Amino acid sequence: MDEFTRDIEDAQVAHWSCFGRWPRGALIEEAGTLRFETPIPNLPYNGVIRTHLADENADQVIASVVDSFARRGVAFAWWDQPSSTPADIGRRLEAHGLAAVMQVVGMSLELDGWSAEPLSSGVRYEQVLDDDALLVYEDLLFGNWELPEESEESRALIAEGNRFLGPGRVPMHRWIAYTDEEPAGKGLLCLAGPPGVAAVYGMWVRPQARGRGIGFGITTALIRHAQELGCHRVVLHASHLGNPVYRRAGFVERCSFTVHA
Numbered sequence: 001m002d003e004f005t006r007d008i009e010d011a012q013v014a015h016w017s018c019f020g021r022w023p024r025g026a027l028i029e030e031a032g033t034l035r036f037e038t039p040i041p042n043l044p045y046n047g048v049i050r051t052h053l054a055d056e057n058a059d060q061v062i063a064s065v066v067d068s069f070a071r072r073g074v075a076f077a078w079w080d081q082p083s084s085t086p087a088d089i090g091r092r093l094e095a096h097g098l099a100a101v102m103q104v105v106g107m108s109l110e111l112d113g114w115s116a117e118p119l120s121s122g123v124r125y126e127q128v129l130d131d132d133a134l135l136v137y138e139d140l141l142f143g144n145w146e147l148p149e150e151s152e153e154s155r156a157l158i159a160e161g162n163r164f165l166g167p168g169r170v171p172m173h174r175w176i177a178y179t180d181e182e183p184a185g186k187g188l189l190c191l192a193g194p195p196g197v198a199a200v201y202g203m204w205v206r207p208q209a210r211g212r213g214i215g216f217g218i219t220t221a222l223i224r225h226a227q228e229l230g231c232h233r234v235v236l237h238a239s240h241l242g243n244p245v246y247r248r249a250g251f252v253e254r255c256s257f258t259v260h261a
Contacts, residue, residue, distance in 0.1 A: 001083055004254040008106035008235045009081050011193030012257075015201055016049045018172070018192055022164050024157070031061045037072070040157045042145060043261060047077035051084045058086050062096050080258040082106075090258055098260040104237040107251035111227050111234065114250060116220045120213040123184070125221040128174035129167055137174050138162050140186040144204040173229075175221050177205070177214045184209035187218040189225055193235075198226035200236040215245045223249065 001009075013034065020027030020036030028035050034050035046069060053061055069076040078098060080090050090100060119125075128137050138159050147154055165172055171191035177184045185205035189198050200222050205214045226234050237257060238246050 002254070004108045004233075004235075004252075005082050005106060007194050007197045007233060008108060008199075008237075008254060009083060011190065011197055011199035011235050012079070012081075012237065013049045014193035015190045015199055016047065018165055018170050018190075019045060019161065022161050024161070031057070031064070033061060033065055035065065035076075037074075038157070038161060039074075040154055040161065041074045042147065042151075042154050042158075043075045044077055044145075045158070045161070046072075046074045047079065049079055050081070051078070051089055053085055053089070055086050058089070058092055059096070062092055066096050066098070075261065077101075078260040080260060082255045082257070090260065093260045100258050101261045102239065102259040104239055104257045104259065105243060105253050106255040106257060107236055107238050107243075107246055108254050109223065109234045109249065109251045111223070111232055114223065114227070116224060117216075117248075119217045119220060122179060123212065123214055123217055124178040125217055126176055126178065127225070128176060131163075133176065134163065134166055134174075136176055136183050137186055140176065140183055140204065140206075141202075143206060144186070144202070173222075173225055174202075175218055175225070177209075177218050177221075179209055179212070179214070185214045185218055187222050189222045191229065191231070196230070196232045198222075198229065198231040198234045200234060203236075203242060215242065216248060219245060219249050 016036050017027055019025055019038055025038040032053040033048050035048040038045045078093055128134055173189040175187050188202040191198050193199055223234055
């Protein structure tokens, strides 16, 4: 595995591991898997983030892990990474009732010599540094994951977890884009992974605000922040929608992941 792919994988594992360290959560490493658990029943707040299984016991371990999530009554994701074993882990997951729900591309950007394009006017980008801004970020989270207002319990749990992982508690740096003083999008920079490597996650722009370069602007704000923090590399997972935005910012495709759920 090359260094870029390794950093992309390690950053992803480190990021989701933070949720398992929430007092209401758990980080469980057993039988060749690493998973994080929270009481939030919605995706993406439970999942398997590393899989290194031997052929002879892979199906038994998969069945046991799937059953553990089923007993808790939560939706969960299972990441099929470049280093995942056995090589046919995707087929085996599907045999146990999971479906491939998303293909993402692992990308990286070297910060040495990087400079930003000019951003669109009329958009303000601000880091989340206080409780008021964190509330705004939480509302964007609910929109990102399409949680209806009647999902009061899930919303309350997500808000609680978001505050536990808030500014100053863990190496996560949240940013919000504002248009006409209204929150239009969000993104997160996580430094929980390899030293000097920052990871971009949680990128989302409200549907009514798309087409104005806001996703590119948030990406640029996060990259600049990574530079200010002394990082040498930024990594991320790109969806089909986000891929052109990240390419424009200078990211290079390195590997691919499949998310089962």
